[in-house]
Amino acid sequence: MKPPDPISDLIWKDDWATARQHHQDWWQRRGLVLWVTAPRDEPAAALAAPAPAGSLEERWYDPPWRLRQQEYALSRCYFGGDAFPIFGALSAAGDLAPYLGCPLRLSPETVWCDPCIGEPPERHPPIQLDRANWAFRQHLEMVDLAVRESHGRWLVMMPDLAENLDILAAMRGPQALMTDLIDRPVWVESRVAEINAAYFEAFTAFGDLTRDAHGGNAFCFQVWGPGRTAKVQCDACAMFGPTMFRRFVAPALTQQCAWLDYSLFHLDGEDCLVNLDELLAIEPLDAIEWTPRRLSVGDSGGHPRHWDLYRRILAAGKAVQAIAVRFDEVIPLLDACGGQGLYISTSAPTEAQARALSERVQAYR
Secondary structure (H helix, E strand, O other), rough: OOOOOOOEEEEEEHHHHHHHHHHHHHHOOOEEEEEEEEEEEOOOOOOOOOOOOOOOHHHHOHHHHHHHHHHHHOOOEEEEEEEOEEOOOOOOOOOHHOOOOOOOOOOOOOEEEEOOOOOOOOOOOOOOOOOOOOOHHHHHHHHHHHHHHHOOOEEEEEEOOOHHHHHHHHHHOHHHHHHHHHHHHHHHHHHHHHHHHHHHHHHHHHHHHHOOOOOOOOOOEEEOOOEEEEEEEEHHHOOOOOHHHHHHHHHHHHHHHHHOEEEEEEEEEEHHHHHHHHOOOOOOEEEEEEHHHHHOOOOOOOOHHHEEEEHHHHHHHEEEEEOOOOOOHHHHHHHHHHOOEEEEEEOOOOOOHHHHHHHHHHHOO
């Protein structure tokens, strides 16, 4: 099959060249990214709403259904500031895990990956990417279809591959893995190295499809860079401190960030902050995103309680991404932290308000 042509300009984002430069400047800690979306005044295309999925497999993994669903949603969204239309080809939190052997458990709300490494774990064969895996093949087909059907309307995000101890936690089970860190640390290090190799192989497979005409790609958390670009993470580090982080996380994470051209670490909740200094010490890591633990109960990324954290990350020479910032918090956050190296993600009630905010933010660039 001939690879799809790479995407260049975006007809649903007529100032994509300017926004693209803002993203590049942000990675270099010398610019500001404002991601602001709103309901579009007039749909970009006259499309009928897709029929509900007939099964959970269709809901999460069927390429034609996912194409219709996202095409409809993207056509009704206004992408203001530096936001851009992006097709999300992710299904699970950690799409790499099923490619390595985890059974899938689908629900209407999410996709779970059940453990596949039993007792004793030493009997488990070496961890390798299974290119014949159903989820992997479905995602390759989904990404290929989305790129071919874009026609310049959107960029295509590869799956949320995740990596590191988070994938081993999915394969082994979080509680068992925490015991393994004590009982069989060398085994853990060996398995993380295998996961890293599988991550690079999977990223390359999807990167060959999603790479745009500027040599870059988009990834979840709405990041784009003119090279190999990804969000990286280790949510499992909420369960241990700096000593274990240095041994089990930092080596593989450093290798990932050095291999990538642009890397953003997803810092997931207050329990992970104990490892922030270790994270800031990873030289090839470019940026850190902050997810407050209490987002689900009304917290926001723009609340003043988070300003010191953003300033600390910026002072350490990393760019920072603030997500789930309320519309009325954007300007106070910029006043508190400045616009150099800050990525703000928000939404506006109307297209007119999104446009007005974009204009107001120009003074901070």
